[in-house]
Amino acid sequence: MSENKYTALKDVSDVVISTRIRFARNLRDYPFPCRLSDENKRKVASVVKSAVLDGHSAISGRFQYIQMSELTQEEAVSLVERHLVSPEFISDRQGRGLLLLDDESVSIMINEEDHVRIQVINKGMSLESTYDLADKIDTLLDEQLDFAFNDKLGYLTQCPTNIGTGMRASLMLHLPSLKESGAMGKISSSLSKLGLVIRGMYGEGTEPKGAIYQLSNQVTLGISEQEAINNLRDIAYQLVTQERAAREALAKNINIQDKVYRSYGILQYAKLLNNEECMQLLSNVRFGVEAGFFSEMDIQTINRLLIEIQPATLMKNIGKKLTPQERDRIRAELVRTALMQPQVPSSHRLEE
Amino acid sequence: MLCQSCGKRQATTHIKTILNGELKEYDLCPECAEKMGYGSFFGNMGFDLDKLFGSFMGGFSAKPAKRCQCCGSSFEDIAKSGKVGCANCYDTFYEELLPSIQRIHGRTSHTGKLAHSAGTQVKIKNELAKLKSELERAIKAQEFEKAAELRDQIKELERNE
Numbered sequence: 001m002s003e004n005k006y007t008a009l010k011d012v013s014d015v016v017i018s019t020r021i022r023f024a025r026n027l028r029d030y031p032f033p034c035r036l037s038d039e040n041k042r043k044v045a046s047v048v049k050s051a052v053l054d055g056h057s058a059i060s061g062r063f064q065y066i067q068m069s070e071l072t073q074e075e076a077v078s079l080v081e082r083h084l085v086s087p088e089f090i091s092d093r094q095g096r097g098l099l100l101l102d103d104e105s106v107s108i109m110i111n112e113e114d115h116v117r118i119q120v121i122n123k124g125m126s127l128e129s130t131y132d133l134a135d136k137i138d139t140l141l142d143e144q145l146d147f148a149f150n151d152k153l154g155y156l157t158q159c160p161t162n163i164g165t166g167m168r169a170s171l172m173l174h175l176p177s178l179k180e181s182g183a184m185g186k187i188s189s190s191l192s193k194l195g196l197v198i199r200g201m202y203g204e205g206t207e208p209k210g211a212i213y214q215l216s217n218q219v220t221l222g223i224s225e226q227e228a229i230n231n232l233r234d235i236a237y238q239l240v241t242q243e244r245a246a247r248e249a250l251a252k253n254i255n256i257q258d259k260v261y262r263s264y265g266i267l268q269y270a271k272l273l274n275n276e277e278c279m280q281l282l283s284n285v286r287f288g289v290e291a292g293f294f295s296e297m298d299i300q301t302i303n304r305l306l307i308e309i310q311p312a313t314l315m316k317n318i319g320k321k322l323t324p325q326e327r328d329r330i331r332a333e334l335v336r337t338a339l340m341q342p343q344v345p346s347s348h349r350l351e352e
Numbered sequence: 353m354l355c356q357s358c359g360k361r362q363a364t365t366h367i368k369t370i371l372n373g374e375l376k377e378y379d380l381c382p383e384c385a386e387k388m389g390y391g392s393f394f395g396n397m398g399f400d401l402d403k404l405f406g407s408f409m410g411g412f413s414a415k416p417a418k419r420c421q422c423c424g425s426s427f428e429d430i431a432k433s434g435k436v437g438c439a440n441c442y443d444t445f446y447e448e449l450l451p452s453i454q455r456i457h458g459r460t461s462h463t464g465k466l467a468h469s470a471g472t473q474v475k476i477k478n479e480l481a482k483l484k485s486e487l488e489r490a491i492k493a494q495e496f497e498k499a500a501e502l503r504d505q506i507k508e509l510e511r512n513e
Contacts, residue, residue, distance in 0.1 A: 028469070031423040031438040091353055091362070135465070147467045148439035151474040153453070154462030156439045160449060161456050163442075165464040195458075199377065222459025 014290040015240045016125040017172040017212065017303055020083070021134040024157045024166035025116040025141070026148040032158035033111050041095030045110045051144040052099050052108060059137070062102045068093035074321065077312030083121055083172075085109055106137060114157050114166075116141065123303075125236070127169065127229050135225075154221060164221030169229050171236050172201070176211040176287040177246035178239070180256075184213075187239070195219040196235055209276070210283030210306065215239070251291035260288035267335050272328040278309050278335065297339075305338055355381035364433065382432075420444045480509055 026032055030044055049065050068076065068090070076090040084107045085098060099108040109117040118141070120134040141147075148156040155166035162168070178184055188198045197218045200208040215236060217228045250256045263284035267273075273281075286302045288294055307313060309331050315322050318330060355363045356378050363379035417426040425437030427448045436442065442449065454460055466478055483506050490499040 026439060028439050032436060034433065034435040035423045035425065035437045087353055138465075142468050146469055149467035149469050150439070150442055150462075151471050152461050153442055154464065155467065156436075156442050158435050160436060160453055163453070164457065164462045167464075219457050219459075221453065221457035222461060222463060224464035226464075 012237070012240050013124045013299060015173055015175065015243050016236065017174055017306075018083070018121055018123055019126045019130045020119060020121045020168075020170045020172070021127075021130045022120075022168045022170075023116075023118040023134055023138050024114040024155065024162045024168075025118065025138070025145075026156060026158070027115050028146045028148040030115065033113065033115065034158055036095075036111070038095055041111050044115050045095065045097040047145065048108070048110050048116055048141075049097060049099065051141055055140055055144065057140055059101070059106075059140075063099045063106075063108075064102070066098040066100060068096040068098060074312045074315045078310070078316040081310035081313045082307055084119075086112060086117075088112065106133065108137075113159060114162070116145075123300075125171065125233075127171075127233055131169070131225065131229055161218075162220055164219075165223070165225050165228065167220060167225050167228060168216050169232050170214050170216035171232065173213050173215055173236070173239060173243075174211060174283070174286055174290075175213055175239065175243050176283055177250050178243050179208070179211045180250060181246050183242070183246070184208075191215075191235065192218070194231070194235065195223070196232065210279035211287075212283070212306070247287070247291055250287075251293075257293070260284050260291075260293055264288065264294070264339075268339055269336070270332045272325070273309075273332040273335060274324075274328050275309065275311055275331070278331055279306065282306055282309070282335075301338055305335060308334060353379050355379065355384050357381070357384035418444065476509055476512065480506060483509070 027044060027047065030036060030040055033041070036044065052063050053060055053065065071079075071093070076093060079085045079098070080087050080090055082104070084100065084104060086109070089096060089098075089109050089112045095111050097110040099106075099110070101107070105121060107119045107121075109119070118134055118137050120130050120137070122130045150156055154164040155162075157163050157166055175184070178187065184198075191198055195218050197216055199214045199216070201210075201212045201214065215232065217223075217232050219228070223231075263281040267278075267281050267285060282302055282305055285294070285297075286299065289297050289299050289302065308317065311327055314327055314331060314334070322330065353363045355361050357380055361381035361383065363381055365380045365382060365385040367378045367380060367385070417428060419426050420437055420441045421444070422440035423437035425441055427445050430436055430441065430445065430449075436445075436449070450460060463478070463481065466475055470478075483502055487499055487502040487506065490496075490502060
């Protein structure tokens with residue numbers, strides 16, 4: 001299906017926060033990571049590392065290699081908060097390596113659940129370009145590494161849930177209105193029938209925080225990359241339409257308006273904000289921006305804050321360990337400063 | 353990730369349930385998963401029977417379990433952990449894995465991108481499928497010159513097949 005069907009919906013940045021494509025790949029000559037000795041882990045890391053860094057492509061020089069065991073706990077957790085690696089990847093960092101592109105749009109995890117996990121992440125809805133880049137990097141590596149591949153089963157992975165294309169395409173969505181209206185349960189059960197899954201913000205096994213969800217394809221065998229992406233896009237656009245319809249109704253509700261403006265007030269003046277409260281308030285204000293309550297506010301400011309306020313990223317940016325209370329103080333300061341730029345409430349709200 | 357039930361051991365089992373229309377997900381360690389009645393997602397296929405015979409024979413197992421020559425995994429290892437040991441396991445235990453693969457994906461054969469190590473036959477088949485879907489699109493869009501070009505390419509490939 002072509003994208004033009006949805007020209008009316010072209011800018012969907014109100015709902016779609018980011019796009020991510022991930023490929024799972026393994027080297028044919030080594031056992032999968034669950035059966036890999038420490039020595040072989042080192043070998044796999046060094047083979048993959050040189051395939052990327054010593055490649056002839058222009059992109060090769062822009063990667064840096066990070067030995068995961070050398071990071072502090074905050075630095076490691078911050079990588080998860082910024083969606084550059086999976087939570088599973090930092091649970092045991094021994095023998096694991098990360099190749100990170102200078103602008104952080106591409107990360108290649110080595111010895112996670114599979115030998116190689118190529119991940120490309122971009123802002124907003126950009127399935128085509130994100131896929132193209134991931135595909136390019138995969139092809140580059142395929143030329144130099146012997147990937148485990150089977151004519152019948154496609155790319156072979158440690159967990160059979162990933163065989164075939166080995167591709168997981170995900171969209172991070174902000175769905176406060178659908179959540180508020182109690183529709184998420186019904187949506188998630190009907191999605192599973194379509195081969196898609198909707199989860200919390202940090203993927204598998206995480207709870208949705210601040211109404212942020214991750215929508216991704218579940219089936220990887222017997223469906224081509226393009227079909228899976230088209231499928232995901234179709235469903236995402238349907239969710240965007242539903243979210244907007246639900247938002248329109250909610251935005252007229254005085255209780256919701258009150259909640260949004262109160263949230264904005266707290267964020268502007270609070271001296272201490274814990275992570276959970278802050279996520280919820282930012283989500284409420286983001287809803288307000290989507291619904292046109294705050295015409296001057298840039299939605300990207302809020303997207304950025306949603307990551308910067310996370311505890312480990314906060315400490316990493318400050319450059320030292322902080323107690324929970326110190327974090328709450330600095331978090332409040334960070335949000336206050338970011339919202340300080342004149343934010344004029346839009347006129348139609350004042351008329352009421 | 354730690355087990356959400358005991359909070360002590362490493363979680364290895366991911367459980368998804370739909371209760372009253374609400375999707376719930378848990379990460380559990382093998383012990384807690386077992387306790388709560390969630391076995392491995394491979395179910396209990398094949399290996400239990402061997403075990404049963406083994407106990408009848410008083411320790412003289414009828415035949416040693418089949419093991420992957422590459423990594424040494426038995427199918428029981430794979431079924432227990434939910435993790436396949438190496439690429440070769442997919443050949444060794446193809447028959448045993450197939451029912452689970454069918455259950456997970458609903459399909460059993462790959463379409464999509466091919467690694468450079470893929471066989472030539474598969475590469476041609478894949479290229480043909482791609483060209484045919486492009487042809488369909490070109491006809492729909494009434495791009496007849498492009499369609500003719502694609503048709504020639506398809507004919508050429510089919511001759512080589």
